[in-house]
Amino acid sequence: MKRFAGLIDRLSFERGRNARLRILRDYFATTPDPDRGYALAALTGGLSFASAKPSLIRQLISERTDPVLFSMSYDYVGDLSETAALLWPDAGEQVGDDLSLGAVVETMAAALRPQMADLLASWLDALDETGRWALLKLVTGNFRIGISARLAHMALAQYANRDVNEIEAVWHGLTPPYLTLFAWLEGRGPRPGPQEIAPFRAPMLAQPINETELRQLHPPDFVAEWKWDGIRVQAAAGTDGDGAPIARLWSRNGEDISAAFPDLIAELAGKAHFDGSIDGELLVVHAGVVQSFNVLQQRLNRKSATSKLQLQYPAHIRAWDVLALNGDDLTALPWTERRARLETLVSRLDSSRISLSPLVAFASWDELAAARAAPAATDLGPDAAAVEGCMLKRRDSPYVSGRPRGPWFKWKRDPHLIDAVLMYAQRGHGKRSSFHSDFTFGVWRTGDDGARLLTPVGKAYFGFTDEELGQLDRFVRANTINRFGPVREVTHTADQGLVLEIAFEGLRRSPRHKSGVAMRFPRIHRIRWDKPPGEADELTTLERLLEPDGPSTT
Known part of the structure; x- marks a missing residue:
């Protein structure tokens, strides 16, 4: 634990990316398995430990120090692990080296919930402040x-003098403590193969772009697709050793979400079965109509999903790329070849649950800008x-994991903007x-009674610069009522x-909120020092932006 505590302590104070990579490389080189x-x-x-939760940490520290002192300290420090590590009473001689x-990891993984309190307490007694902090962070x-x-994978790649994409290609088939991975990186073992029949592959991500940057690119080099307001997934399928069809649905982060979408899995393992990803x-x-994100949230x-839920909100995949097919890895092929194979595959599946994401026809950036601004004016219906x-997407781009600069870009529609009045604030x-x-x-x-009242409609904790954060903090301190x-x-009056x-x-109806509406991804766009609060927007203006509620559930 002492070596691990030193690692995260150094990383927490280091701001330079190259320096962090060096710290990680040195740790991998000098620390034994596991x-x-x-x-x-x-x-x-x-890592996750079902028997150890933050509530247990609060319970342990509250039993050993004044609860009011802990509450005040936690409010000031803002980090549960750091607060508990600093307040934990010194048990005398530290023997945690x-x-x-x-x-620690293997004991916690095997421990039952009733055992965890005594286990954690004994370790906290044996460690110094930094060790306690590291344990609680763990x-x-x-x-x-x-x-x-991604940064950790890059450190592994530099440590073993390999391409980071090689590591990410095998990563999601591995489990801690990654003994086969380190054996391969150090030349002591073969390249790990995917243990999952229908494996997840590290996704390729797009860089955001604005119109000024866009016009520096050459239109014929790129194709355009619609960006759908859903969630990114991979649908993978194959057959087990007995020849039975297997299908998996993976989230963007590699989480297996198959159990929540049995309707899709049944399709992928049935009439829409294929061998690939x-x-x-x-x-x-x-x-036949794509619903809003508000509907997808159901x-x-x-x-898991009940039969009623599956019927009311049928899941669908709008496919835009194929990564593997019939045992062949297609990620090194240019986009044009992958698209041709995807079109053939989707047409062969003949599935009502899987469709091809349509391309956007354009010859110039002006034409694309017009389509982006008014997609309803195209053939989308x-x-x-x-x-x-x-x-x-560049026509010649291979499928590369991570977020490389240049091959893929996302040009989202402009967000909705409203003027709202600051009402409450809390430290981060x-x-x-x-x-x-x-x-x-x-x-x-x-x-x-006809009076104008302010009603809360959202919370935001990002979107501002460090300088603007300082300005907002000073305003809060000077105007607290x-x-x-x-x-x-x-202070929040009209004047x-x-x-x-x-x-x-986006905006959706929400009975849980006093205003009756809930915002999607709210952030502070700018501070309107020039505008009096009385001229901020009305709730009726906001309600005009409400997303459709989706299909009837009756």
Whole structure:
């Protein structure tokens, strides 16, 4: 644990990307198995402990220190693991140097819930402050030290002098502590093969682009596709050793979501069965029309789906790429060849659950801009309501995992913008624990007595620069009129207050919210120092942007 604690402590203070890569490389080179594999899993989100939850940490520290002191300290520090590590009483001589990361992970994985409290307490007593912090970070899985899975894979590639795409090609078939992976990287074993019959493949992602950047590109080099307002998935299928069809549905992050979409899996393992992997967008298609994201949400984040839910919200894949087919890896082929094979495959499947994502015809960027601005004016018909922009792909681009600059771009439609009034603020966590960075905002509505009232419509905690964060924090501190625990209420009258221009992707009805509406991806677009609060938008203006509720459930 001491070596692992030193690793994440150094990474938490290091801001340079190359320096972080060097720290990771050195750790992989000098740390034995299985500790380095478990550290890699921890940093890439590959560990979870069902018997250890943040509530257990709160319980343990509350039993050993004053609960009010803990609450105040947590509010100030903003990080549960750091607060508990600092407040944990010193048990005397620290004897945790011999405690290995592998032993901790394997013991916690095997422990039952009633055992976990005593287990954690004994380890916390044996470790110093940094070790306690590292242990609690391991338990919660919330490191917040700026290490993405891609960066960890790059460090592995540099350590073994390999291409990072080689590592990502085998990554999702592996499990911690990745003994076969390190054996292969060090020349001690063969290249790991996929253990899953229908494996997940690391996806290729697009870079955002604006119109100015777009016009620096050469139109004939690119094709355009519609960007659908769904979620990215991979549909993979194959056969097991007995020849029985197998199908899997993977999320963008490699999570197996097959159980939540049995209607799609039945199709992929039945009449739409094939041997390979398709990349595309998961949507709900009802009566032949693509529904809004609001409708798709009825199927998301569920472990299973009832027959009624499947009937009301039928799942559909709009395919745009094929990664493997009949045992051949197609990712190295140019987009034009992959598209031709995808078109042939989808036409052969003849499935009502899988369709080909249509291309956008254009000869110039002006034509594409016009189509993006008004997709309903194209041949999309009613499906246009589920489009959120365009995807641009070079005709000669291979399918490369990660987000390379140049082959793929996403040009989303402009977000909705409203002017709202800042009402409440709360300090953030981690690096933002000293700043008020979580903001609740509202718009005007007319009360039953005819008076104009502000009603909260959303919260935002990003979209602003560091300089603007400082400005917002100073405004909150100077204009606080009330406090509710960690939440500050700020001045918000028609004459006094602060107007924020809020950008968001969509709006849906929500009985859980006082205003009756919920925003999708709200963020602060700019601070309207020039606008008095009384001129902010009305709730009726916002309601005009509501997405359709989707098909009737009766």
